[in-house]
Amino acid sequence: MTQYLNLDPGLYVRPEVFQAERRAIFAQSWQLMGAASAVDQPGQYLAIDIAGTPVFAIRGRDGSLRGFKNVCRHRGAKLLADGTGQCGLIVCPYHKWSFADTGRLVQAPWYGKDPAIIPEDWPLEPVAIDSWRGLLFASLDPVETLAEQLGDLIPEVADEPLESYEATDLATVSFDANWKVYTDNFVEGYHIPGTHPGFYAAIDFEQFQTTAHKGMVKMTAPPREGLFYRGKWLWMWPNWTLSLFDGGFSVSRINPTSTDRTDQHYTFFFRPGTEAEARARSVKGTLDVVKEDYTICVETHRNYAAGAYSAGPLSGRHEKGVRYFQERVAAALYPAST
Ligand code: FES
Numbered sequence: 001m002t003q004y005l006n007l008d009p010g011l012y013v014r015p016e017v018f019q020a021e022r023r024a025i026f027a028q029s030w031q032l033m034g035a036a037s038a039v040d041q042p043g044q045y046l047a048i049d050i051a052g053t054p055v056f057a058i059r060g061r062d063g064s065l066r067g068f069k070n071v072c073r074h075r076g077a078k079l080l081a082d083g084t085g086q087c088g089l090i091v092c093p094y095h096k097w098s099f100a101d102t103g104r105l106v107q108a109p110w111y112g113k114d115p116a117i118i119p120e121d122w123p124l125e126p127v128a129i130d131s132w133r134g135l136l137f138a139s140l141d142p143v144e145t146l147a148e149q150l151g152d153l154i155p156e157v158a159d160e161p162l163e164s165y166e167a168t169d170l171a172t173v174s175f176d177a178n179w180k181v182y183t184d185n186f187v188e189g190y191h192i193p194g195t196h197p198g199f200y201a202a203i204d205f206e207q208f209q210t211t212a213h214k215g216m217v218k219m220t221a222p223p224r225e226g227l228f229y230r231g232k233w234l235w236m237w238p239n240w241t242l243s244l245f246d247g248g249f250s251v252s253r254i255n256p257t258s259t260d261r262t263d264q265h266y267t268f269f270f271r272p273g274t275e276a277e278a279r280a281r282s283v284k285g286t287l288d289v290v291k292e293d294y295t296i297c298v299e300t301h302r303n304y305a306a307g308a309y310s311a312g313p314l315s316g317r318h319e320k321g322v323r324y325f326q327e328r329v330a331a332a333l334y335p336a337s338t
Pocket residue numbers: 072073074075076077092093094095096097
């Protein structure tokens with residue numbers, strides 16, 4: 001069998017690689033925004049950052065959902081704070097230009113008439129929006145449909161009643177590591193005995209399995225009594241996750257804000273009526289495990305940044321997901337060589 005090596009550590013720390021990833025991966029893919037229910041009502045919006053580019057989706061008074069860059073056409077200020085909210089006109093905080101939920105410039109107060117501004121020339125820049133199974137996605141420059149990108153996830157969760165759950169809890173964790181260091185970690189269970197002793201005790205690790213599929217890495221292990229996880233963890237290209245609980249699930253998006261800083265944005269969904277205590281147990285359980293992950297990722301990133309590491313071998317048994325992710329990154333960055 002071929003011995004596969006980890007990706008060149010230079011790709012995790014060079015600023016020009018991050019800029020190339022922003023163009024070839026983050027702009028061209030569909031990015032998980034959160035729960036579609038956040039934008040049910042007219043005027044409701046959801047604003048996120050996509051690797052440095054702010055975007056938002058807004059439900060119009062005509063019932064249509066539209067997406068825009070969250071950037072004012074005047075001098076480029078950010079229009080809406082990240083997160084959810086509701087508004088009439090979208091008013092820029094800088095010089096008070098206002099935009100309709102269709103993106104049309106409505107007013108540029110105090111601008112003057114010499115020369116006057118033509119509103120039709122300055123609408124907000126549109127962004128593609130789509131949804132799937134109660135989850136909202138945005139794309140700056142999509143190269144495939146959302147369904148094509150989701151690939152084998154669609155049949156994988158066809159029998160899960162995802163739409164019957166409510167989005168109740170949000171959480172964001174931030175850490176000083178490249179987004180790929182954290183993703184490499186997420187797509188393998190090999191680190192569980194070393195990194196997560198509590199989690200290790202709660203699953204049958206000998207039966208841990210990792211398989212790579214179209215657009216998805218699937219990890220499974222039989223849970224022991226009392227674990228809040230159902231024993232199936234999914235990661236989807238390029239940067240989001242879906243983990244099943246008893247009576248719910250979580251999704252997260254791994255979003256780089258620079259070469260060496262990453263935010264992970266979680267949304268937790270539960271069966272309606274789930275007690276706050278049960279919800280808190282799953283949320284805390286998830287974040288406790290993640291903290292163990294990013295603690296080790298920060299140290300690992302530091303070794304890559306210091307040039308203290310050259311690529312080592314990947315386990316054929318446990319690191320198929322790492323290989324799949326890294327091959328997709330390489331293919332996106334260097335399309336001619338693959
Ligand atoms: S930048 Fe928005 S009104 Fe000036």
